[in-house]
Amino acid sequence: MSDRVSFTIDGTRVEAFRSQSIMDAAMESGVYIPRLCHVPGLDPWGSCRVCTVKVNGRFSTACTQPAMTGLTVENDTEELNDLRRDLVEMLFVGGNHFCMSCEKSGNCELQAMGYRLGITAPLHPYLHPDRDVDASHPDIMLDHNRCILCARCVRTSRDLDGKQVFDFVNRGSDRRIAIDPGARLKDSDADVTDRALDACPVGALLRKREGFRVPVGEREYDHVAIGEEDGVDPVSDLWDES
Amino acid sequence: MNPVLQTDTERIVIEPVTRVEGHGKVTIHRDAEGRVAQARLHIVEFRGFERFIQGRPYWEMPVAVQRLCGICPVSHHLCAAKAVDLLVGGESLTPTAEKIRRLMHYGQFFQSHALHFFHLASPDLLFGFDADPVDRNVLGVAAAHPELARQGILMRKWGQEIIQATAGKKVHGTGAIPGGVNRSLTREERDTLRAPVSHMLTWAREALELARGYTLENLPDVGHFGDFESNYLALVRADGAMDIYDGELRAIDPRGEILLQEPDSQRYLDVIAEEVRPWSYMKFPYLKPLGPEEGWYRVGPLARVNACDFIDTPEAEEARQEFKGLAGGGPVHHTMAYHWARMIELLHCAEVIQRLLDDDDLLGAELRTEGPRRRREGVGILEAPRGTLFHHYRVGDDDLVTRCNLIVSTTSNNEGMNRSVTQVAKQRMEGVDRITEGMMNEVEVAIRAYDPCLSCATHALGQMPLIVELVDEGGDVLDRRARSGGS
Ligand code: SF4
Ligand code: FES
Numbered sequence: 001m002s003d004r005v006s007f008t009i010d011g012t013r014v015e016a017f018r019s020q021s022i023m024d025a026a027m028e029s030g031v032y033i034p035r036l037c038h039v040p041g042l043d044p045w046g047s048c049r050v051c052t053v054k055v056n057g058r059f060s061t062a063c064t065q066p067a068m069t070g071l072t073v074e075n076d077t078e079e080l081n082d083l084r085r086d087l088v089e090m091l092f093v094g095g096n097h098f099c100m101s102c103e104k105s106g107n108c109e110l111q112a113m114g115y116r117l118g119i120t121a122p123l124h125p126y127l128h129p130d131r132d133v134d135a136s137h138p139d140i141m142l143d144h145n146r147c148i149l150c151a152r153c154v155r156t157s158r159d160l161d162g163k164q165v166f167d168f169v170n171r172g173s174d175r176r177i178a179i180d181p182g183a184r185l186k187d188s189d190a191d192v193t194d195r196a197l198d199a200c201p202v203g204a205l206l207r208k209r210e211g212f213r214v215p216v217g218e219r220e221y222d223h224v225a226i227g228e229e230d231g232v233d234p235v236s237d238l239w240d241e242s
Numbered sequence: 243m244n245p246v247l248q249t250d251t252e253r254i255v256i257e258p259v260t261r262v263e264g265h266g267k268v269t270i271h272r273d274a275e276g277r278v279a280q281a282r283l284h285i286v287e288f289r290g291f292e293r294f295i296q297g298r299p300y301w302e303m304p305v306a307v308q309r310l311c312g313i314c315p316v317s318h319h320l321c322a323a324k325a326v327d328l329l330v331g332g333e334s335l336t337p338t339a340e341k342i343r344r345l346m347h348y349g350q351f352f353q354s355h356a357l358h359f360f361h362l363a364s365p366d367l368l369f370g371f372d373a374d375p376v377d378r379n380v381l382g383v384a385a386a387h388p389e390l391a392r393q394g395i396l397m398r399k400w401g402q403e404i405i406q407a408t409a410g411k412k413v414h415g416t417g418a419i420p421g422g423v424n425r426s427l428t429r430e431e432r433d434t435l436r437a438p439v440s441h442m443l444t445w446a447r448e449a450l451e452l453a454r455g456y457t458l459e460n461l462p463d464v465g466h467f468g469d470f471e472s473n474y475l476a477l478v479r480a481d482g483a484m485d486i487y488d489g490e491l492r493a494i495d496p497r498g499e500i501l502l503q504e505p506d507s508q509r510y511l512d513v514i515a516e517e518v519r520p521w522s523y524m525k526f527p528y529l530k531p532l533g534p535e536e537g538w539y540r541v542g543p544l545a546r547v548n549a550c551d552f553i554d555t556p557e558a559e560e561a562r563q564e565f566k567g568l569a570g571g572g573p574v575h576h577t578m579a580y581h582w583a584r585m586i587e588l589l590h591c592a593e594v595i596q597r598l599l600d601d602d603d604l605l606g607a608e609l610r611t612e613g614p615r616r617r618r619e620g621v622g623i624l625e626a627p628r629g630t631l632f633h634h635y636r637v638g639d640d641d642l643v644t645r646c647n648l649i650v651s652t653t654s655n656n657e658g659m660n661r662s663v664t665q666v667a668k669q670r671m672e673g674v675d676r677i678t679e680g681m682m683n684e685v686e687v688a689i690r691a692y693d694p695c696l697s698c699a700t701h702a703l704g705q706m707p708l709i710v711e712l713v714d715e716g717g718d719v720l721d722r723r724a725r726s727g728g729s
C-alpha cells in the first residue's frame with residue numbers, strides 16, 4: 001500500500017503522507033486553514049476548533065483528522081468562516097481581552113484571527129470572568145485574563161524544553177493553566193529562556209518588562225493578515241531554531 | 243465650604259454642556275428672592291480607573307492610561323512614561339528619547355490647542371455669544387471664514403501626523419516605554435513633517451492675532467466671565483522658562499510672587515493636597531502651605547504664561563511680554579484671557595517643533611536607558627494642554643501596580659470654573675424666570691475658556707443636546723428648555 005494519499009481541499013488536489021493530518025498536509029501544500037491551538041512540530045491538541053473543516057460533508061477539526069485518499073474537504077467557505085468567527089468571538093468574550101492596552105497587540109494571533117474573520121464588535125455578551133495575574137516570577141508573567149487554554153505552553157514546555165512547567169486544572173469554565181495546583185510561577189523551574197514563552201499565541205505568557213518595545217508598524221500582523229505571512233509561519237520560527 | 247441652601251433655593255440646571263468634552267451639568271442655586279447663591283459645575287469623571295490598573299504591570303501604564311481621555315491621550319501616555327522611567331532607573335533619557343518624546347508632546351499640544359481654538363472657541367469669538375446657535379458653531383465658521391476653518395483642520399492634521407510618527411498611531415500609540423521610546427524618526431519622516439513648518443508658523447501667528455485682538459477689543463465686556471484673582475500653578479524649567487514637558491512645580495500668588503517652587507517632582511505631595519466636597523465626585527486640589535480655603539489655584543495656558551519668567555522661543559516671548567503688559571507685568575486674571583494665552587502657546591509649540599525638527603538627534607538609534615536602580619514608586623508630572631498633570635504609581639516586588647494617584651488638569655481648575663460660572667450667573671440670572679439661549683451659552687463660554695475635558699470624551703464633538711431646567715426648592719420643574727445637539 002502506498003504511503004501517499006491524495007484528496008481535495010476546496011477542489012484543489014492535495015498530496016500527503018498517510019500519517020499526516022489534514023492540517024499538516026494543507027500547510028505543506030500552501031493551503032491555509034485557520035488555527036490557533038495547532039503548531040507544527042507539536043502533537044495536535046484540538047481544543048480551539050478554529051480549524052474546523054467539512055470532511056465529506058461532516059464537521060471535523062483539521063489538526064486532528066488524518067489525511068486519507070478520496071476525502072473531500074471544504075475549508076474556505078462562508079459557512080465555515082461564519083462558524084470560526086463565532087468560535088473566535090467566544091474566545092474574546094470568555095476572557096478579558098483589552099487589545100488597546102495589551103502588549104501583545106499586533107503580535108497576537110487571537111486578535112489577528114479576529115481581524116481576518118472580520119470581527120468588529122462581538123455579538124455575544126462579555127463574561128468578564130474574574131481571573132488573576134501570576135507575576136511572582138522575577139522575569140515571567142502569566143496573565144490568566146488573556147489565556148485561551150490552547151496548551152501550546154504545556155506542550156512546548158514538555159516536548160521542547162524538556163520540563164513540565166504548565167498543566168491544566170479544573171473543568172469547564174473553571175479550567176485554567178496551572179503550575180502545580182496551588183503553586184506559582186516562582187515555585188516552578190520556568191526560566192526566561194524557555195521556548196514555552198514564545199509559544200503563547202496571545203498576551204498570557206510573557207517575558208516581563210519587554211512590553212511595547214516593538215513599535216506599531218513593525219509588529220507581526222501590522223501589514224499582513226494572519227495566514228498571509230510570507231513563507232515561514234511565524235509560530236514555527238521557534239522550531240526552526242531548535 | 244459654603245453651606246448648600248437646600249430649603250429655600252431654586253435650581254437652574256443646565257445639562258449637558260455643549261462643546262465641552264464629556265458631559266457636565268451646571269446647577270444654579272438661587273435663594274427665595276431670586277438671587278444667585280452659588281453655581282456649581284458637576285463633572286462626571288471617568289471613575290474606577292485607579293482600580294482598573296491596580297494589579298497590572300507597570301510597563302503597561304503608558305498605554306493603559308490613554309483610555310482615561312479621548313482628547314489628550316498623549317499627555318497621559320507621556321506622564322505615565324515619566325513616572326515609570328523612575329522604576330527602571332531611567333532618570334535621564336538618551337537625547338534621542340527625550341527629543342522624540344518632546345516632539346510627540348508639542349505635536350499633541352499644537353493639535354489640541356488648534357482644535358480648541360478653531361472648533362470650540364472661534365465660533366464665540368467671531369460671532370459673539372448671543373449669535374444664533376445655528377451659525378455659532380464650527381460649520382458657521384467654515385461658511386463665513388472658509389480659509390480659517392481650512393487652516394484649523396490642517397494645523398490639527400499636522401499635530402496628529404507628528405503624534406503618529408513618534409507614537410506609531412494618531413490615537414493610543416505606544417511610542418514612550420519605560421526608560422525611553424521604541425522608535426525614532428527616519429530622515430524621510432522628519433523631512434515630511436518639516437515641509438509645512440512655515441505655514442504652521444504663519445497660521446499660528448494669525449490665530450494668535452485673532453485671540454489677542456478679540457481680547458483687547460472686548461476687555462470691558464468679557465470681565466463677567468470670571469475676572470478674579472487666583473493663584474496659578476505650572477511647571478517651569480529650573481531657569482524659569484516655560485517648559486511643558488518637564489520642570490519644577492511653581493506656584494505664584496495673585497501678585498505674581500513665587501509661593502513655592504519644588505524641584506523634586508517626587509515630592510509633589512508636600513505641596514499639593516486634595517479636598518473632597520460632598521456634592522462633587524471631583525476633588526478640589528489646593529496648595530498645602532496655604533490650606534484648602536486660600537490654596538486653590540488655576541492651571542492651563544493662563545497659569546503657564548503667568549507663572550514662567552520667560553518663553554525661550556522669540557516670537558512667543560514677544561507675545562508673552564505684550565500679554566503681561568495687560569496687567570502691568572503681573573499675572574493676568576481675566577478668564578477669557580485663557581484664549582490669548584493658549585494661542586501664545588500654539589505659536590510657542592510651532593517654534594519648538596521647528597527647532598526639534600532641525601535636530602538630528604531625532605534620527606538617533608539610542609532609544610532606551612535602564613539603570614540598575616529599580617525604585618518601587620514613581621511620580622511623573624507634565625503640563626497637559628489643559629494644565630498640570632500628575633501620575634503617581636507604586637508597584638510591588640512583582641512589578642504589578644499596587645496604588646496609583648492621578649490629578650488631572652480639569653480637577654485643578656475645578657474651583658476656578660465654579661467661580662467663573664457663579665460670576666456669570668450672578669450677572670445674568672438674578673431674578674429671571676426663563677433662561678435665554680444667550681444665558682445658556684454664556685455659562686458654557688465661561689467653562690469653555692478653561693478647555694475642560696469633562697470625562698473620557700465618549701461623545702462626538704458638539705453632538706450633545708443642551709437641556710435647561712428651572713427647578714424650585716421643592717424639586718418641581720418650573721421651566722424646561724432644550725436644544726438639540728450639533729452646535
Ligand atoms: S498561557 Fe498562552 S500558551 Fe498557555 S494555554 Fe494560555 S494561551 Fe495557550
Ligand atoms: S487548531 Fe485545530 S482545534 Fe485548534
